[in-house]
Amino acid sequence: xxxxxxxxxxxxxxxxxxxxxxxxxxxxxxxxxxxxxxxxxxxxxxxxxxxxxxxxxxxxxxxxxxxxxxxxxxxxxxxxxxxxxxxxxxxxxxxxxxxxxxxxxxxxxxxxxxxxxxxxxxxxxxxxxxxxxxxxxxxxxxxxxxxxxxxxxxxxxxxxxxxxxxxxxxxxxxxxxxxxxxxxxxxxxxxxxxxxxxxxxxxxxxxxxxxxxxxxxxxxxxxxxxxxxxxxxxxxxxxxxxxxxxx
Numbered sequence: 001x002x003x004x005x006x007x008x009x010x011x012x013x014x015x016x017x018x019x020x021x022x023x024x025x026x027x028x029x030x031x032x033x034x035x036x037x038x039x040x041x042x043x044x045x046x047x048x049x050x051x052x053x054x055x056x057x058x059x060x061x062x063x064x065x066x067x068x069x070x071x072x073x074x075x076x077x078x079x080x081x082x083x084x085x086x087x088x089x090x091x092x093x094x095x096x097x098x099x100x101x102x103x104x105x106x107x108x109x110x111x112x113x114x115x116x117x118x119x120x121x122x123x124x125x126x127x128x129x130x131x132x133x134x135x136x137x138x139x140x141x142x143x144x145x146x147x148x149x150x151x152x153x154x155x156x157x158x159x160x161x162x163x164x165x166x167x168x169x170x171x172x173x174x175x176x177x178x179x180x181x182x183x184x185x186x187x188x189x190x191x192x193x194x195x196x197x198x199x200x201x202x203x204x205x206x207x208x209x210x211x212x213x214x215x216x217x218x219x220x221x222x223x224x225x226x227x228x229x230x231x232x233x234x235x236x237x238x239x240x241x242x243x244x245x246x247x
Contacts, residue, residue, distance in 0.1 A: 002228040004029030007079040009071060011058050011113070012086030014041030016186030017136060020216020021083055021223045022049060028224055030081065033074065035067055037086070058086045058113035059105075068120040078124035078131065081227045084114050084158075085136040092194040095149035103150050110154035114161055122169065129173030132227045135162045136219070137178045139242045148192065155180075159238045166236030175235040177226045182242035184214035210243030 008025050012018040014036035025032050026049035036042040039055030046053035052074050057063040071079055088109045090102040114135060125131040140148060141155030159178055166176040183192055183204055190196040193204060205211060222241045225231055240246050 001029040002224060002230065003081070006030045006081060007033075007071075007075040008081035008083065008227070009033040009035055009054075009067070009079045010083040010085055011035045011056065011117070012037075012136075013083075014038045014045055016188065017181060017184065017216050017219045018083075018085040019045055020220040021085060022051065024217070024220035024224050025081070025227075026051060028228075031075070033067075033071065033079070035086075058084075058116065059108035061116050061119075064113070064116040064120050071121075078121050078128060080130070081132050081134070082117060082121055082125075083134045083136065083223060083227070084117055086113060087136065087138075087188070089148065089151040089188055089191050091191060092147035094147065098150055106150050106154050107157075110151070111157045111161070114158060118165065122174070125174045126169065126172040131174045132231075133165065133169075133174065133176045134223055134227055135159075135176070135178040136223075137162070137180050137238060139180045139182045139240060139245050142180060142238070142240065143246050145192075147194075162238060163236045170235055175231070177231070177235060178238040179219055179222050179226065180238050180240045180242060180246070181214045181219050182208055182240075182245045184216070184219070186216065189213070208243040208245050209247065212243065214241060214243065 008030045010022050013022045013034040022032050032051040034042040034046045035054040035056045043053040056067045135158050137158040138155040140152045141159045144152035162178040193200045
């Protein structure tokens, strides 16, 4: 029960890594708000973990502000923990062939959302202290894969944002860290690969020394540590959970 008595918001929480984090946090004693564009999915998972559901578009300021208001109503203020997990990618293609719409979507969901949630929650976290923010970045931000250029760039942005936030917010008692998952068994896997075939899976797996994809449980375990009081001296870290891919 490492998170007993704590409150948390997990964006993109209805599926994939986000759902794994929600389940882990709830099992460790936290009350979790499952925030997702898929409102129905958020409600379903929230029921399972006795949490709170929130339909949100993290790329839209008004929607994020509405999520902040629900947090105040549900938790009596800002959460102890905020996990910026929501993310999208474009399909693999030469960098010059990615449409402007796809570029905007990737940067709005993966990067702008971190700014919007910070704008909504950081003032309260600074006043309160002893809060944690976790950004779910990617090994793609450290060791980019070809043909995913703008996705890679968005995750590199997130890693730099994590460090910048950490150094600025540390004096207020707010820790900010990131996890860098390798490709995992989530709904985004097919998009990363372009096509889900045994050959393409083997190509991806050949770059991971441990020889398997990451799982939501792998990322959730790392997230739980970084957001718990056990990591009270850890801030500005981008922890690779990648089976050795970035070595």
